[in-house]
Every structure is written in structure tokens, then in C-alpha cells.
Amino acid sequence: MIVVAEGEPGPEESQAEEAEEAAERRSAEVELLWDLVFVFAVTRVTALLAHDLTWAGFGRSMLVLALIWWAWSAFAWVANAQAPDAPSFRLTMLLATVLVFIVALAVPHALGSKGLLFTLPYAGVRLLHLLLYVDASRHGGAQLRAVAGFSGTVVIGIVLLIAGAAFADGNTRVVLWVAAAAIDYAGPVWISRDRLRSLQRVAVPHFAERYGLFIIICLGESIVDVGTAAANDPSAGSVTLVSIALLITIALWWIYFDRAAGLAREALARSREPVLAASDGYSLLHLPLVSGILVFAVGAREAVVGFDHPLADAFRLALCGGVALYLAGHSAFLWRMLGSVKRSELVAAVLALALFAVSGSISAIVVCGLLLADLVGLALYWSLAARERNER
Numbered sequence: 001m002i003v004v005a006e007g008e009p010g011p012e013e014s015q016a017e018e019a020e021e022a023a024e025r026r027s028a029e030v031e032l033l034w035d036l037v038f039v040f041a042v043t044r045v046t047a048l049l050a051h052d053l054t055w056a057g058f059g060r061s062m063l064v065l066a067l068i069w070w071a072w073s074a075f076a077w078v079a080n081a082q083a084p085d086a087p088s089f090r091l092t093m094l095l096a097t098v099l100v101f102i103v104a105l106a107v108p109h110a111l112g113s114k115g116l117l118f119t120l121p122y123a124g125v126r127l128l129h130l131l132l133y134v135d136a137s138r139h140g141g142a143q144l145r146a147v148a149g150f151s152g153t154v155v156i157g158i159v160l161l162i163a164g165a166a167f168a169d170g171n172t173r174v175v176l177w178v179a180a181a182a183i184d185y186a187g188p189v190w191i192s193r194d195r196l197r198s199l200q201r202v203a204v205p206h207f208a209e210r211y212g213l214f215i216i217i218c219l220g221e222s223i224v225d226v227g228t229a230a231a232n233d234p235s236a237g238s239v240t241l242v243s244i245a246l247l248i249t250i251a252l253w254w255i256y257f258d259r260a261a262g263l264a265r266e267a268l269a270r271s272r273e274p275v276l277a278a279s280d281g282y283s284l285l286h287l288p289l290v291s292g293i294l295v296f297a298v299g300a301r302e303a304v305v306g307f308d309h310p311l312a313d314a315f316r317l318a319l320c321g322g323v324a325l326y327l328a329g330h331s332a333f334l335w336r337m338l339g340s341v342k343r344s345e346l347v348a349a350v351l352a353l354a355l356f357a358v359s360g361s362i363s364a365i366v367v368c369g370l371l372l373a374d375l376v377g378l379a380l381y382w383s384l385a386a387r388e389r390n391e392r
Contacts, residue, residue, distance in 0.1 A: 025206035027213060028084035030093045037097050038072045039217045041104035042290065043297075046225060048108045050298045053314040058295075060174060064110050065291060066181050067161075068103070071125050073283045076210045078132045081141035081200040088135060092128050099124045111173060115165030123158045130154060136200070146199040149192025157184035188279060202274040208265040211282045215256055218290055222297035223249045229304040237365060241307040244368045245300045251375035252293070252326055255345075258379070259386065260330070264337040281336040288329025296322025303364035311364045319364075320356035323371060324349040327378075344385075348378040 042065065049061035075096065082089045099121035106118035130151055137144040157180040164176030188196050226245045230238035264281065271277040299319025303311055311319065327349035331342050351374050359367045 025080075025084070025203040027206065027209055028079070028090075030090050031079055031084075031210065032213070034075065034093055034097050034100070035072075035214060035217055037100050037104065038068070039214070039221050041068050041100055041107060042072075042218060042294065043221045043225060044104050044107035046222075046294050046297055048110075049294070049318075050301070051108065053298065053318060060111055062291060063174065063177055063181060064107060065294065066185075066287065067122065067177070068107075069287050069290060070181070070184060070283075071100070071122065071129070072214070073286075074126070074129045075132075076207070076214075077200075077283070078129055078136060078142075079210070080203050080207050081136040082132060083139070083141075089132065092132055096125050096128045099128075111177075112169075115169075115173065116162070119158075119161045119165040123162060126154055126158055142200040143195075143198045146192070146195040146197075149195035150187030153183050153187030153191060157181065157187075185284075189284065193276070196275055196279060197273055199275050202268070202278055204265060204269045204274070207278055207282065208261065208268060211286050212257065212261055215286070215289060215293075216253065218293045219249050219253055222293050222300075225297050226300045226304060229301045237307040238304050241304050241365045241368055244365070244372055245304070248296075248300075248323070248368065248372050248375060251372065251379060252296075252323070254379050255327070255330060255375070255382075256289070258382070260334055264334065267337045277337065281333050285329060285333040285336055288325055288332070292322045292324070292326030292329060294322070295325060298322070300368070303368055307365045308363050310359075310361055311367065313360065316359060316364075316367065317356050319367065320352045320359075320371060323375070324352040327352070344378060344381050348374055 045061050045065045045068070048064060049057060051057070052060070075093070079089070079093075102121040103118055103125070106114040108114075110118035130147070133142055133147045134144065136142040137147060160176050160180035160183070164173040164180070168176055223246050227242055230242045268274055268277055268281070295318050299311070299315045299317070299322060302315040303319060310316075327345050331345040331349070334345075335341050352371060355367065355370055355374070359370070
């Protein structure tokens with residue numbers, strides 16, 4: 001017989017309270033501040049890509065983005081295991097926010113003269129993440145054995161990044177950084193995947209909200225970036241194209257949030273292995289979504305500048321390919337979470353790439369209009385299909 005002191009909750013009551021708290025958990029204010037600074041770092045990748053819009057430049061930009069994204073995602077996880085009002089958590093997040101801001105400043109020259117300015121504060125962010133996990137394990141929020149499983153790969157990745165920045169340049173640095181990113185990603189995704197199952201209890205509403213908010217902020221920053229291209233000397237044509245770009249952004253938002261986000265959240269809540277599902281669906285498969293938004297913004301910004309002329313191949317590919325990458329990533333996300341492939345979304349992605357192939361002589365404003373029609377058609381198809389299902 002278990003004796004419970006008066007006013008003290010018993011085991012079943014404690015579990016019920018924990019479950020209720022997890023169901024009501026939402027993003028803390030300090031996490032929103034963290035997001036804003038991190039999105040600044042992500043959008044700096046846009047500047048890096050726009051400066052060298054070649055396949056090599058695209059690869060380098062995506063490498064830097066992959067490093068930044070993995071650091072943000074790591075903190076989304078550890079925040080999910082922490083008490084949001086704990087002073088130690090808030091102070092650590094604020095310190096990490098300062099370090100991320102320094103990282104952001106160095107992004108355009110991370111693979112050049114500012115390698116150490118990028119890697120040293122980045123290393124600090126990754127180590128603070130591990131310290132927060134150790135602290136969470138002390139309070140029962142995470143399993144130390146699971147944390148230890150990927151800590152080694154985090155440290156190895158940090159060492160390779162700093163070594164590449166300090167002792168190498170050019171392609172040698174790129175190779176070292178690719179190895180660092182691959183090892184860091186492999187830690188939880190492959191090497192310690194069995195241990196990852198028991199990492200922590202996933203507070204599903206908070207977790208899904210964190211990634212959804214990041215998508216919203218990236219979409220918002222992308223349209224701000226495009227809008228600034230027309231702000232200095234607005235004309236009827238540039239304003240029209242910015243408006244079309246805004247509608248494309250709204251369509252991308254609609255595709256993610258209309259029904260899919262809620263269905264994915266419900267699937268995560270029902271999953272027998274929520275940590276693995278969240279790791280695959282959110283930590284990994286949201287990276288193509290963010291990448292697609294940034295690549296689209298590079299092409300859209302150039303389209304505003306020369307709205308009445310055909311776009312150069314590289315910028316036209318960024319415009320159409322960014323949307324296609326977003327749709328492909330979203331389709332992969334839904335496949336992982338819901339177990340079904342949205343063929344209509346893949347068709348829309350192929351149509352976006354086909355538009356790139358046939359629009360070499362078409363003005364930028366017409367290309368953007370056709371791209372918008374592709375996305376609106378997809379959204380309407382989904383809405384009609386959902387209505388038919390409801391009527392059955």
C-alpha cells in the first residue's frame with residue numbers, strides 16, 4: 001500500500017499532471033527571441049548564395065545552412081526537455097543567442113576570412129546544448145545514456161570545424177566541414193539511433209509548434225528580403241511582382257499549415273516511437289523546406305530587379321527550384337509522418353522544374369505568375385479532395 005501525505009500528489013496524479021503539462025506546453029518567450037536571431041543567421045545564407053549562384057556556391061551555402069539548422073534543431077530538442085521557466089535554461093539560451101548572433105555576422109565569409117569567427121562561437125552553441133541536456137538528465141527530463149550516445153560525434157564535428165577554419169582553406173576546408181556536418185548528423189540519426197528512442201518524453205504541441213514557427217519566420221523574412229529590392233524605387237511592375245511573390249509565400253504557408261501540420265502533429269502524438277519520428281520528420285526533413293524558402297528568395301529578389309526581362313538561368317532555377325525543393329521536402333515530411341505520398345505535391349514540384357526548363361525567354365513577372373498558378377492549383381486540389389472525403 002502506498003501512503004501519500006495530505007496535499008502531496010501520488011504517482012498516478014504526478015503522471016497525469018506531467019501529461020497535462022506536456023499537452024499544454026508552448027514556446028517560451030526566450031525561445032522566440034532565440035528564433036529571431038537564428039533566422040537572421042539563416043537569412044545571411046541567402047546573401048552567401050546570391051553572391052555566388054553557381055553549383056559550387058549552392059553547395060557551400062547549403063553546407064553552412066546545414067550547420068546552422070542542426071544547431072537550431074538541437075536547441076529545439078533540449079528546450080523540449082527543459083522547464084521553460086528555469087533560470088539556468090533562460091540564461092543559457094540568452095548566452096547561446098549572443099553566440100549565434102556572432103555566427104550570423106560571419107556567415108557570408110565563413111568559408112573565407114571569417115572561418116574562426118564562425119566556428120568558435122558555433123562550437124560554444126553546440127557545447128551549451130550538451131550542457132543543457134546534462135542538466136535536463138539530472139532533473140529527469142532526458143536520459144543521460146542517450147545524450148552520451150551522440151555527444152562524441154558533436155565533439156568530433158566541432159574539432160573538425162575548428163581545424164578546418166584554423167589550418168585549411170578553399171576546398172580542403174570544405175571537405176573538413178562536410179565531414180564535420182556528416183559526423184554530427186550521423187550521431188543521433190544513425191550511430192546512436194537505438195539509444196535515441198529513450199532520449200526524452202516529447203511534448204508534442206511544443207515540439208511541432210517550434211518547427212512551425214521557424215517555417216513562418218523564414219517565410220516572413222524571405223518576403224521582407226524580396227520587398228526591400230523594390231523599396232528604394234518602387235514601380236508598378238516591381239510592386240506587382242512583389243505582390244505575386246507575397247502570394248507565392250502565402251501559398252507555401254497554406255500548403256504547410258492548412259491541414260498537413262495538424263495531421264503530422266496528431267501522428268506524432270500517436271507514434272509508438274515519437275523521438276525517432278520527430279527526429280526524421282522534423283529535424284531532418286524540415287531542412288529541405290527551409291532550404292527551399294531561402295533559394296526561392298534569392299530568385300524572387302532578382303526577379304523584382306528585372307521584372308520585365310527574362311531571368312538568367314541561375315536565378316530562374318533558384319526561383320522555380322526553390323519552390324520545387326520546398327514541395328519535395330514537404331512531401332517527404334508527410335510521407336514520414338503519415339505513411340503516404342502526396343503525388344499531387346510531387347506533380348506540382350515537377351511542374352515548377354518544367355517551368356524553369358521552358359521559360360528562358362519569358363519575363364520574370366510572367367514566370368512568377370505561372371509559379372503562383374502551380375501552387376494555387378495544388379492548394380485547390382487539396383481543398384476539393386478534402387471536401388469530397390468529408391462528404392462521403
